[in-house]
Amino acid sequence: GDSVTQMEGPVTLSEEAFLTINCTYTATGYPSLFWYVQYPGEGLQLLLKATKADDKGSNKGFEATYRKETTSFHLEKGSVQVSDSAVYFCALHDRGSTLGRLYFGRGTQLTVWP
Amino acid sequence: DSGVTQTPKHLITATGQRVTLRCSPRSGDLSVYWYQQSLDQGLQFLIQYYNGEERAKGNILERFSAQQFPDLHSELNLSSLELGDSALYFCASSLAGASQETQYFGPGTRLLVL
Numbered sequence: 001g002d003s004v005t006q007m008e009g010p011v012t013l014s015e016e017a018f019l020t021i022n023c024t025y026t027a028t029g030y031p032s033l034f035w036y037v038q039y040p041g042e043g044l045q046l047l048l049k050a051t052k053a054d055d056k057g058s059n060k061g062f063e064a065t066y067r068k069e070t071t072s073f074h075l076e077k078g079s080v081q082v083s084d085s086a087v088y089f090c091a092l093h094d095r096g097s098t099l100g101r102l103y104f105g106r107g108t109q110l111t112v113w114p
Numbered sequence: 115d116s117g118v119t120q121t122p123k124h125l126i127t128a129t130g131q132r133v134t135l136r137c138s139p140r141s142g143d144l145s146v147y148w149y150q151q152s153l154d155q156g157l158q159f160l161i162q163y164y165n166g167e168e169r170a171k172g173n174i175l176e177r178f179s180a181q182q183f184p185d186l187h188s189e190l191n192l193s194s195l196e197l198g199d200s201a202l203y204f205c206a207s208s209l210a211g212a213s214q215e216t217q218y219f220g221p222g223t224r225l226l227v228l
């Protein structure tokens with residue numbers, strides 16, 4: 001079945017540090033991949049997405065590349081800010097399915113200190 | 115602001131009771147999804163509706179039910195509540211429910227069962 005595995009948190013970084021949050025997936029079809037972010041007390045917001053192999057999604061300095069050969073979609077940012085502190089979720093849609101549901105990873109808590 | 119609204123924001127009730135959570139999708143979106151977020155299970159898909167019809171079921175208990183009305187708003191009914199039903203319940207919407215579409219999430223309803 002479809003599933004997403006992302007690195008366990010929490011991740012604690014100093015401001016301007018480099019961030020990587022690993023995400024790997026298993027899909028029976030050909031998935032679209034997403035990163036969502038949840039700020040404290042809020043709902044999930046789409047951060048970026050990629051719909052085919054080798055696509056790079058980017059937004060707000062975050063990037064992730066769809067790697068079919070390694071079934072991965074790792075999230076990176078070159079210089080994190082205190083305002084990036086949040087929980088990050090990797091998710092997939094299986095495009096081989098007629099259903100539109102998302103499969104989520106368990107989330108990674110990021111805390112950035114000034 | 116995603117354009118998806120959910121009411122109420124918070125709900126406190128007792129075991130054995132029944133509650134109704136309401137969701138209004140983004141203007142023009144036909145597909146509505148319900149997710150449950152809890153500490154032990156993470157983000158779990160419950161159910162999907164498309165244009166008033168049930169399209170997919172996930173890990174939804176028999177005590178839970180949902181519907182989507184002609185004006186496309188949706189309600190999630192939770193009955194015979196148990197302590198373990200305490201969680202954050204999210205509604206999301208997308209245009210047609212296709213797998214590559216972005217799902218837009220509401221702010222959630224936090225349910226506490228005492």
